[in-house]
Amino acid sequence: xxxxxxxxxxxxxxxSKATRRPFFSPxxxxxxxxSSANAIKSPPPMAHNQNHQIQILCKQGNLSRALxxxxxxxxxxxxxxxxxxxxxxxxxxxxxxxxxxRCIIDSGFDTDPFLSTRLIDMYSRFGLLSVAWQVFDNTxxxxxxxxxxxLKALQADDQAEEALSLFSEMNWTGVELDSFSYSYxxxxxxxxxxxxxxxxxxxxxxxxxxxxxxxDSHINVATTLLDCYAKLGLTSYAEQVFDEMPVxxxxxxxxxxxxxxxxxRPYDALNLFCEMMVSGDMNLAPNAVTIVxxxxxxxxxxxxxxxxxxxxxxxRRGLESVLSVNNALVSMYIKAGSIVLGRRMFDYxxxxxxxxVSWNSLISGYGxxxxxxxxxQVFDEMxxxxxxxxxxxxxxxxxxxxxxxxxEEGKRIFHLMTEKYNVVPHVEHYSCMVDxxxxxxxxxxxxxxxxxxxxxxxxxxWGSLLGACRKYGHVEYAELACFHLFDLEPKNSGNxxxxxxxxxxxxxxxxxxxxxxxxxxxSLPKLAGCSWIEVSKKIYSFETVDEMNPQIQEIxxxxxxxxxxxxxxxYVPNTKVVLYDLEQEEKERLxxxxxxxxxxxxxxxxxxxxxxxxxxxxxxxxxxxHSFTKLxxxxxxxxxxxxDVNRFHHFxxxxxxxxxxx
DNA sequence: CATATAGGAA
Numbered sequence: 001x002x003x004x005x006x007x008x009x010x011x012x013x014x015x016s017k018a019t020r021r022p023f024f025s026p027x028x029x030x031x032x033x034x035s036s037a038n039a040i041k042s043p044p045p046m047a048h049n050q051n052h053q054i055q056i057l058c059k060q061g062n063l064s065r066a067l068x069x070x071x072x073x074x075x076x077x078x079x080x081x082x083x084x085x086x087x088x089x090x091x092x093x094x095x096x097x098x099x100x101x102r103c104i105i106d107s108g109f110d111t112d113p114f115l116s117t118r119l120i121d122m123y124s125r126f127g128l129l130s131v132a133w134q135v136f137d138n139t140x141x142x143x144x145x146x147x148x149x150x151l152k153a154l155q156a157d158d159q160a161e162e163a164l165s166l167f168s169e170m171n172w173t174g175v176e177l178d179s180f181s182y183s184y185x186x187x188x189x190x191x192x193x194x195x196x197x198x199x200x201x202x203x204x205x206x207x208x209x210x211x212x213x214x215x216d217s218h219i220n221v222a223t224t225l226l227d228c229y230a231k232l233g234l235t236s237y238a239e240q241v242f243d244e245m246p247v248x249x250x251x252x253x254x255x256x257x258x259x260x261x262x263x264x265r266p267y268d269a270l271n272l273f274c275e276m277m278v279s280g281d282m283n284l285a286p287n288a289v290t291i292v293x294x295x296x297x298x299x300x301x302x303x304x305x306x307x308x309x310x311x312x313x314x315x316r317r318g319l320e321s322v323l324s325v326n327n328a329l330v331s332m333y334i335k336a337g338s339i340v341l342g343r344r345m346f347d348y349x350x351x352x353x354x355x356x357v358s359w360n361s362l363i364s365g366y367g368x369x370x371x372x373x374x375x376x377q378v379f380d381e382m383x384x385x386x387x388x389x390x391x392x393x394x395x396x397x398x399x400x401x402x403x404x405x406x407x408e409e410g411k412r413i414f415h416l417m418t419e420k421y422n423v424v425p426h427v428e429h430y431s432c433m434v435d436x437x438x439x440x441x442x443x444x445x446x447x448x449x450x451x452x453x454x455x456x457x458x459x460x461x462w463g464s465l466l467g468a469c470r471k472y473g474h475v476e477y478a479e480l481a482c483f484h485l486f487d488l489e490p491k492n493s494g495n496x497x498x499x500x501x502x503x504x505x506x507x508x509x510x511x512x513x514x515x516x517x518x519x520x521x522x523s524l525p526k527l528a529g530c531s532w533i534e535v536s537k538k539i540y541s542f543e544t545v546d547e548m549n550p551q552i553q554e555i556x557x558x559x560x561x562x563x564x565x566x567x568x569x570x571y572v573p574n575t576k577v578v579l580y581d582l583e584q585e586e587k588e589r590l591x592x593x594x595x596x597x598x599x600x601x602x603x604x605x606x607x608x609x610x611x612x613x614x615x616x617x618x619x620x621x622x623x624x625x626h627s628f629t630k631l632x633x634x635x636x637x638x639x640x641x642x643x644d645v646n647r648f649h650h651f652x653x654x655x656x657x658x659x660x661x662x
Numbered sequence: 663c664a665t666a667t668a669g670g671a672a
Binding site: 078079082114117118121143144145148149152178179180183184187218219220221222223224225226227230249250251252253254255256257258259261287288289290291292293295296323324325326327328329330331355356357358359360361362363364365390392393395396 | 663664665667668669670671672
């Protein structure tokens with residue numbers, strides 16, 4: 001069971017990158033001029049113990065009064081400065097920070113490693129990395145705390161390369177590293193998105209180093225390591241770290257669960273969660289973070305019953321008021337097939353507590369159900385409520401347009417985005433536009449978008465074009481898309497299959513064979529079609545070649561019965577989707593073994609009458625299954641909801657909610 | 663004198 005992600009979108013991070021050691025950087029100059037202009041002249045008349053007084057004022061958060069007392073004689077103690085810096089961080093006030101720094105220099109504390117640690121941390125919070133570097137460089141005796149503060153600052157500012165070179169400098173200068181050093185360095189490894197091919201080796205190298213110095217048994221180092229492997233998709237490495245850990249806590253378990261979720265193994269995630277729950281360890285009571293991961297797993301599996309059970313647990317634990325949990329619930333209900341319950345969860349949240357993520361979930365949810373009007377209505381409501389749409393908001397709305405074939409509306413929103421909201425289109429938005437135009441058959445226009453886009457087309461962009469080519473049988477553009485795709489993601493077998501599809505449709509058997517050979521040569525496993533269905537709170541999954549199910553005979557005979565019946569209502573098996581060169585009868589037999597048909601028959605046999613049949617598929621729904629299910633919904637008088645990789649199809653009385661546009 | 667360590671929502 002793989003490839004379940006519905007809308008694969010990552011948030012975008014925009015952070016300023018300060019370069020190392022610009023001696024008189026603008027920030028530093030600004031800081032100097034500011035602090036001298038604001039130098040405080042006269043000390044207050046008298047105070048019994050001014051150091052103590054300042055520390056009290058800092059604790060109360062009254063920094064301005066504390067600073068008025070500051071330039072005292074004799075000079076303030078180190079403790080006093082520490083209180084000032086901490087208060088300044090708490091108040092998030094960079095101007096006061098500069099004033100305090102000035103006073104520290106004036107008092108001759110600027111070489112003190114303890115205060116340097118605090119200052120570096122403060123400047124890191126304010127995003128003033130170049131000043132942090134100055135403090136770092138001006139500290140002659142660097143304790144491990146000073147090194148770690150700088151390392152953490154770089155890591156927090158996404159300056160991964162800088163962080164790693166600092167880490168190697170630490171190794172080289174012979175500083176006694178501690179577990180924090182390893183944590184920060186590891187986190188930096190996976191942040192190097194620029195050349196991610198080296199990330200696995202970097203992590204492994206630090207792993208070896210940590211093992212050598214016996215730091216791998218530290219729970220934070222091990223957990224960070226686990227998470228790094230999880231984010232790199234190296235699940236087996238993550239499992240190994242998890243298994244070999246001497247002690248595990250809630251964070252470790254949650255990290256492992258989230259590893260399975262993000263690597264498309266929601267079933268394993270749920271199993272591990274159950275294992276944690278039955279351990280009976282009171283320290284392993286799941287918190288909001290754990291719950292969010294598990295809800296994601298339920299969403300991936302479309303495990304509605306499991307999700308509801310979890311919802312009950314959330315209510316008992318009083319976690320329903322946590323916004324992230326609520327958002328995860330909205331998304332879980334939507335992806336598990338109930339837009340109604342998703343909407344109810346959304347409405348349940350106090351409107352002032354909603355954030356842009358809540359809105360985006362609902363918008364993309366309506367998009368997946370093909371409910372364009374609701375999607376756009378919710379989008380408008382969001383704008384009216386004063387929430388600024390994010391990059392993802394536009395992806396969600398454009399996706400909704402795409403699913404409904406509303407080309408003009410999509411173009412209008414794309415313009416709205418750039419003109420009114422000044423959002424510079426990301427590659428994701430171009431990908432949406434290519435998808436929108438491609439699905440509507442406007443292939444030339446889609447290619448024009450790709451040619452003219454100012455950013456490098458991502459695999460998703462070419463993938464959208466290829467998908468459109470499959471739909472419309474455009475060989476030339478399909479070859480163009482694959483030329484890039486085979487280079488960008490050579491191991492994605494789905495692209496080869498799509499290209500073969502295009503050639504099959506165009507009746508070019510030699511080319512079909514050529515692509516198949518390519519697939520074999522590169523020994524890429526074709527992702528097996530898999531469908532699953534929840535019946536009586538249990539999930540049953542089916543693969544195309546599935547003889548393991550004890551009811552398989554019953555399922556097959558029901559399918560044959562159904563086919564005979566619906567053929568009278570005009571069903572013609574669409575044997576074009578079969579890639580193999582076989583007799584017509586054999587092709588029809590193969591069609592009946594498609595996993596979604598098996599799941600459908602299983603649902604008809606075992607499900608309760610009158611209940612909606614919910615099926616989930618790991619690939620795109622095939623055209624034959626689509627028309628088959630439409631007729632079955634009419635013939636068997638059942639509502640059928642099928643979720644494929646992209647969207648939902650709601651079949652009822654012979655009609656699908658997608659109106660045959662998908 | 664000591665770094666608020668590590669896991670999460672579209």
